Amino acid sequence: MSMNLGPLFEPFEVKSLKLANRVAMAPMTRNFSPGNVPNDDVVAYYKRRAEGGVGLIITEGTTVNHPAANGYENVPFFHGEKALAGWKKVVDAVHEAGGKIFPQLWHVGAVRKEGMEPDPSVPGYAPSGMNRPGKVVCKVMTKEDIQDVVRAFADAAADAKAIGFDGVEVHGAHGYLIDQFFWEGTNQRDDEYGGSMANRQRFAIEIIKAIREKVGPDFPIMLRFSQWKMQDYDAKLCQTPEELEAFLKPLADAGVDIFHASTRRFWEPEFEGSNLNLAGWVKKLTGLPTMSVGSVGLTEDFIAGTFASKKEAVEDAGIDELIERMNNDEFDLIAVGRALLQDPEWLVKVKEGRADDVEPFRKASLGELY
Numbered sequence: 001m002s003m004n005l006g007p008l009f010e011p012f013e014v015k016s017l018k019l020a021n022r023v024a025m026a027p028m029t030r031n032f033s034p035g036n037v038p039n040d041d042v043v044a045y046y047k048r049r050a051e052g053g054v055g056l057i058i059t060e061g062t063t064v065n066h067p068a069a070n071g072y073e074n075v076p077f078f079h080g081e082k083a084l085a086g087w088k089k090v091v092d093a094v095h096e097a098g099g100k101i102f103p104q105l106w107h108v109g110a111v112r113k114e115g116m117e118p119d120p121s122v123p124g125y126a127p128s129g130m131n132r133p134g135k136v137v138c139k140v141m142t143k144e145d146i147q148d149v150v151r152a153f154a155d156a157a158a159d160a161k162a163i164g165f166d167g168v169e170v171h172g173a174h175g176y177l178i179d180q181f182f183w184e185g186t187n188q189r190d191d192e193y194g195g196s197m198a199n200r201q202r203f204a205i206e207i208i209k210a211i212r213e214k215v216g217p218d219f220p221i222m223l224r225f226s227q228w229k230m231q232d233y234d235a236k237l238c239q240t241p242e243e244l245e246a247f248l249k250p251l252a253d254a255g256v257d258i259f260h261a262s263t264r265r266f267w268e269p270e271f272e273g274s275n276l277n278l279a280g281w282v283k284k285l286t287g288l289p290t291m292s293v294g295s296v297g298l299t300e301d302f303i304a305g306t307f308a309s310k311k312e313a314v315e316d317a318g319i320d321e322l323i324e325r326m327n328n329d330e331f332d333l334i335a336v337g338r339a340l341l342q343d344p345e346w347l348v349k350v351k352e353g354r355a356d357d358v359e360p361f362r363k364a365s366l367g368e369l370y
């Protein structure tokens with residue numbers, strides 16, 4: 001393990017957000033909010049990570065106020081008095097522990113199946129009714145549906161600001177609704193929301209602009225996006241740096257302050273001919289603050305598990321390479337998921353050189369982690 005952890009522990013500022021260090025907790029769905037309300041256990045869970053010293057917590061995906069936003073049981077909502085009161089307790093606890101926190105605002109799109117909470121009769125909604133290319137499984141969104149969801153994201157961001165969150169992350173990654181619009185595989189519309197990338201990203205741009213309108217100029221908006229989809233790890237929205245630049249610029253112009261480039265392994269080069277990872281390219285192309293993510297602090301065993309296809313070779317996820325990339329100014333912030341899920345004190349232990357004390361992540365233990 002590197003002795004020079006310098007870049008991890010430098011402060012970072014963007015707009016009204018002042019972070020004590022460069023490490024964020026990645027958003028991780030937990031299904032531990034019965035009645036879709038974050039309860040005191042949820043408060044304690046986030047508080048523990050804030051006490052463990054992470055600069056920023058990004059909450060688990062929390063759903064905006066649309067009948068089809070939710071896709072899983074016991075996921076916390078981000079609307080309604082009870083759920084927002086629960087989130088306010090989370091915010092206050094994290095702030096008391098010296099941390100900062102963004103909610104991850106989420107609509108699952110076609111991942112939703114009938115039978116799901118809150119109204120089992122509501123199907124999934126998606127740009128072309130597809131969760132995977134070519135197979136219509138749910139409702140094709142009308143323009144009115146699109147505007148309803150845009151408004152729901154904006155309202156959620158306004159509520160986030162009102163109850164004291166430090167910014168918002170919009171979940172535009174991994175094959176959920178916003179990404180279903182981005183990805184031509186699941187967006188086969190022939191109106192202004194489909195076709196070219198400029199059209200496919202119109203939905204996200206409208207969401208970002210509507211949020212900005214509600215939260216004002218200083219409240220940070222982060223957009224999480226990914227090339228990979230749950231439905232297809234090898235999918236790519238952008239095949240070249242030129243395509244990536246064309247994708248990012250209108251989103252930045254719409255009001256994105258931080259791009260969170262979701263990759264499964266932070267050390268993997270994104271395009272041939274350069275060692276830069278996806279976040280590195282985003283920073284190079286936009287100049288905006290950028291967050292990377294993917295298998296930080298994991299041992300080989302579980303890199304090969306969740307988020308890996310079996311045929312892929314497993315490489316070293318050492319922290320040295322992370323430090324080197326941050327020293328090179330490749331990206332500004334790093335999100336850590338499973339390592340922090342397993343061990344709330346992960347960052348303290350890394351800082352104190354007690355890597356041997358870190359509890360290794362076991363996929364089997366996911367349900368037991370608080």
Ligand SMILES: Cc1cc2nc3c(=O)[nH]c(=O)nc-3n(C[C@H](O)[C@H](O)[C@H](O)COP(=O)(O)O)c2cc1C
Pocket residue numbers: 026027028029030060061104171173174224262263264293294295296298306307335336337338339366
């Ligand atoms: C249990 C679990 C739940 C997750 N839920 C979400 C989620 O709600 N939203 C999201 O954007 N990513 C989610 N992810 C992906 C993580 O945010 C992260 O990108 C991924 O785990 C890779 O980071 P890591 O290797 O540090 O764990 C989840 C990952 C795990 C393991």
